[in-house]
Amino acid sequence: MLDQDRLVRAHIIEKATTTEPVASLGIAVQGEDVVIVANGADGIVVWDASGAWARLGLTMAGFNAASAVSLAAPGRYPDDVPQAAVLAAVAAGLVALGCGVRKLRFILAAALVWLGVRSYYQGVNTPILFDPYALLLALVLVFAGVSIMIASAILGEVKLRVSGIALATAIAVYYSVMTPFYAWSAGHLDYYSVATELAIGLGAVTALAGSAVVITTSISPRRSFPGRTASTAD
Known part of the structure; x- marks a missing residue:
């Protein structure tokens, strides 16, 4: 719930139709030693073979670690x-x-x-x-x-x-x-x-x-x- 609220904080919901993309759906795809979890508007979270988690933000060019929203990002409340x-x-x-x-x-x-x-x-x-x-x-x-x-x-x-x-x-x-x-x-x-x-x-x-x-x-x-x-x- 805390991460869900952080997603809403970082990606403000302007309309009711944008609620689902903001949600952390929690869909995991596992292949050998890699786990990928959908993370709503934040992109994806990847667990690699070394056991480390990495957050990849979603951009027009694809997923990028540099575009991931900081966990300490200030909240954006509606106008x-x-x-x-x-x-x-x-x-x-x-x-x-x-x-x-x-x-x-x-x-x-x-x-x-x-x-x-x-x-x-x-x-x-x-x-x-x-x-x-x-x-x-x-x-x-x-x-x-x-x-x-x-x-x-x-x-x-x-x-x-x-x-x-x-x-x-x-x-x-x-x-x-x-x-x-x-x-x-x-x-x-x-x-x-x-x-x-x-x-x-x-x-x-x-x-x-x-x-x-x-x-x-x-x-x-x-x-x-x-x-x-x-x-x-x-």
Whole structure:
């Protein structure tokens, strides 16, 4: 399983149809003192008569030892991983802001901004260069959402302290999501699935913590009136 995960790490799976070539099929062909094992996208592994194993990478010209991917090669996670981290960070920051402002129009504005960012990524992740309609929609949504947020700030609905906490929450959520994948890429985590689960868990906990801090700091303390004491019944 570790070698299978290393294959996936070295040869990123872009589509479901490319899963099988990446798999280490483990088909052995034995002839006298030589064993050849198919090693998926890595090529083949050969056990020669001397008892030594050699990894041969697959090239256009055939198998070559120099083209074998290093066992310590960094992992290549898909491009949609950092994009998902950005979407999670933006959502966490906007939710934290919404917890501080607590106005329906601001919540709607935050939703427009998030949908705009999502539409932008949909516009640039296309088989062609980009999708102009998705990018135009992203521009309209972000402009509308930011305009409402600016109006809320002018009206004094957005506190500076809440804005700072929301920004810190967004940054923390981004790195909470990405750190497990950084660790997996460097080989500190054995399985991509573990990195995914950690990213989801850490991101969710960080986002909830940021919103909780905003809610706690936004609660106004009960006012006290000097000289006034509680009355007691006779």
